[in-house]
Amino acid sequence: MKHVEIPTPDEAAAAAAADAAGGDGGAAASGLGLVFVQFGTAEQASSARKVLSGRTFSSAIVGAHFYPEADFEARKLRDITATTV
DSSP, X not given: OOEEEOOOHHHHHHHHHHHHTTSSOHHHHTTTTOOEEEOSSHHHHXXXXXXXXXXXXXXXXXXXXXXXXXXXXXXXXXXTTOOOO
């Protein structure tokens, strides 16, 4: 594991305020309740995905997905599994 990001309510509020001011902060707000983990290699990420996906944590089923690296580095943290129309 290289780095972990867990968006907090304070970050979500700041992102929403930035978005209201015309910025691109809304992406961080939609990451609330999610955990983002960066691994050192693709193999490590793949192994973690296989082990974690489908497990239960605090009565919620864990979904493990690959995330765009550029978005992670820019802290554009959002739920990529949600579909928008």
